[in-house]
Amino acid sequence: MTTAKLTRDQLKVRQMKAKRALEAQRRQVLICAGTGCIAGGSLNIYERMKEECQRRGLNVHVGLLREDETPETKSDDINLKRSGCHGFCEMGPLLQIEPDGILYTHVQVEDCDDIIEQTLLRGKVIPRLLYQLDGVTYEKHEDIPFYHKQHRIVLENCGTTDAEDIDEYLAKDGYSAFEKALFEMTDEAICKEILDSGLRGRGGGGFPAGRKWESVRQQPKGKKYVVCNGDEGDPGAFMDRSIMEGNPHSIIEGMLIAGVAAGSDEGYIYVRAEYPLAVSRLRNAIARAEELGLLGDHILGTDFSFHLHVNRGAGAFVCGEGSALTASIEGNRGMPRVKPPRTVEHGLWAQPTVLNNVETFSTVPLIIRNGSKWYRSIGTEKSPGTKAFALTGNVVNTGLIEVPMGTTLREVIFDIGGGIKDGKKFKAVQIGGPSGGCLTEEHLDMPMDFDSLKKVGAMIGSGGLVVMDEDTCMVEVARFFMNFTQNESCGKCVPCREGTRRMLEILTRIVNNEGSLEDLDLLETLANTITETSLCGLGQSACKPVQSTLKYFRDEYLAHVVDKHCPHCNGRKKELQIDPELCKGCGKCMKQCPMEAISGQIRMPHVIDTEKCIKCGACWGCCPFGAIREE
Structure with missing residues (x-):
């Protein structure tokens, strides 16, 4: 297909042709190309599958549409795709075969021949590659309890589509919500639909997205911005990363709709530099959308224009806070400012700004396409979706x-x-x-x-x-999170800068069995003060791990300060280590570690930073080679 700028009618034609092409694909092989599975070698699996299929004379197609083909001429192709994250990271690398619904787990390069010969050519499943639990083998993807109990709408296309193919996104009604918003709805109606849906910001604050959009819409006409927060700094969190990698066009479409609603012609996606694959796929998606005229000037032949940029952050946790994030985009040090005025009035470059996170923007097209009542039918009354x-x-x-x-x-x-x-x-x-x-x-x-x-x-x-x-020391958990927060404090306000430092010192003393009962009272006093007086959300919530563990696990604090002996710390071996002789460098332990305590290069022995490790055992359970040991 050509890359000429599309009109509204041409967009509908392209969507329809893409749908027909997708429906004509009788055999799809989806290889997970999310960060986790790539670390396990999934791209090598993809290349081997392609090479072996071609060597056997099989017709391999690696895209949805080609200029010289119609769906009828390629209906029997093997459609090989690199998808986004399937979600079942424990079992990666993953390979899914549709429409059979077969999910193969822990796939290795040497399995490719069997998959082609047994499954693709003879229609037989390979039991050793299927997921097993409690003696039950699951052939179908949707029957696995991990998936069966979920309700995937935002993540629906992650793992089921080619993450870099805009036509495949169009085939699944992509950009139809934007088209509806642009041609059939007023800016006020869009804001009302989002407000009626009850969508609350998925970045953590839970503020009603529709109210935020309406506030920006009502600001005087002039320059306004739409900003997507893809910073995602929480240890162990990778939701936004997976959406950016697996379904980037949903974010772009959500931001376009916000642009129409708020009267903005420019947007930024702020992504931490530690997410290179997300940055690459976002930039690729933006380029493809610009080629079709879905981004840029006079979109779909209208007066609406919208330009989108990707901005890479340096990885500061505080830049997840709105005003610190916008300061970072401006080229300044990422530090929060006093509010009011709020971001909706005084955001990026002091202009009114719609600021939501990745998951929030990805939800917007679904609401506009299916309606607020549909969205409210999921979840709870006050927290729909x-x-x-x-x-x-x-x-x-x-x-x-x-x-x-x-x-x-x-x-x-x-x-x-x-x-x-x-x-x-x-x-x-x-x-x-x-x-x-x-x-x-x-x-x-x-x-x-x-x-x-x-x-x-x-x-x-x-x-x-x-x-x-049961073996986890909750005092050590509180100390770890306080250490993380203290290191990530921007230092602008005294309560957070100095208060978290003092709390970390006290927690360290307690973990080392050198604390006192007075320290427990001081921890509570400091926690209350920091929570009430800190400038931004980082400081205001920094003490929650300490406050909650003091409330629910006070006996473990007492074991440290009174008995000078914690059964969870002293009763187990001191640290976890990786045996370099057994480690194959697959990267699974590094991916699963919630504390980012493991480092190493692919196919090289990894190491554990014992200062960061909280001995949660996540690496122990996921290592397929038994390389994790206690010392």
């Missing part, structure tokens, strides 16, 4: 999941996650990263939504869930 979570730690099945708001922790950890590893008891889950709190067994049946979590001193945050078993 779904939420993506990164499930890590001492749980059998780690990975990326999406569930309706209001789903309980028990359903997530035990039904989707498969329970605690090695038959151990559940102890706690850290929700919301360093800005969240620890929840215990008494909270397992509590619905996970913005308001319910707030009542117990926790928050959804960006969606990180780190599960801990």
Whole structure:
């Protein structure tokens, strides 16, 4: 197909042709090309599959549409695709075959011949590559409990489509919501639809997105911006990364709709530089959209123009805060400012700005396309829709999941996650990263939504869930998160800069069995002061891990300061290490570590930073070579 700028009618024609081409694909082989599976060698699997299919004379097609083909001439092709993240990171590299619904796990390059000969040519499954749990082998992707219990709408295209093919996005109604917003809705109607849907910001704050958009829309006419927060700094969180890698056009479409609603002609996607694959795929998606005239000047033949840029951040956690993020885009040091005025009035370059995170913008096209009533039918009354979570730690099945708001922790950890590893008891889950709190067994049946979590001193945050078993020292967990927050403090305000430092010193003393009862009182006093007086959300939420562990695990603090002996610290071997003789450098442990304590290059032995390691065991459970040991 040509890359001429499309009109509205031409867009519809291209969407229809793409749909026909996708429907004509009778055999799709989707190889996960998310960061995790790439680390495990999935791109090598892709190349081997392509080479071996061609060597056998099979007609391999690696794109959705070609100029010289019609769907009829290629209906029997093997359509080989590099998809985004499937979510089941524990089982990667993953290879899915459609329309059979077969999901192969732990695939290696040497498995490619069998997959072609047995499955693609003879229609037989290979049992050793199928997922197994409790003696049951699952052939179909949708039957696996990890997927069966989810409700994937934002993540629906991640893992099921070619992440870099704009025509495949068009084939699945891509950009139809933008077209509807541009031609059939007023700016006021768009804001009202988002407000009526009840969509709340998925970056952690939970502020109604429609109210934010309406505030920017009502600002005097002039320069306005749409900014997407893809910074995602929470340890163990990778929801936004997976969407940027696996479905980048959904973010672009959501930002375009926001541009129409707010009266903006320019946007920025702020991504941390540690996400090179996300940056690459976003830039590729922007280039393809510009070629078709879906970005740029006079989009679809109208007076609406929108230009989109990708801005790479240096990885400062504080830049996840709105005013610090906009300061960073401007080329200044990422530091929050005093509010009001809010970002909707005084945002990027002091202009009114719509600022939402990746997951929020990706949800917008679904709401405009299907309606606010549809969206409200999912989740709870005050927290409609779904939420993506990164499930890590001492749980059998780690990975990326999406569930309706209001789903309980028990359903997530035990039904989707498969329970605690090695038959151990559940102890706690850290929700919301360093800005969240620890929840215990008494909270397992509590619905996970913005308001319910707030009542117990926790928050959804960006969606990180780190599960801990009975052997975890909760004081050490609090110390780790305080160490992270203190290191990431921008230093602008005294409560956060100095207060978190003092709290870290106290927690270190306690972990080393050198603390006192007075230290516990001082921790609580400092936590309350920092929470009430810090300038931005980082400082205001920095003490939640300490406050929640003091509340629910005070006996472990007392064991450190009174008994001078913690059974969870002293009763287990001191540190985890990686045996260089056994490590193959697959990268799975590095991907699963919620604390980013593991480093190394692919196919080279990795190492554990014992200063960062909290001995959660996530690496132990995912290593396929038994290379993790205790020293």
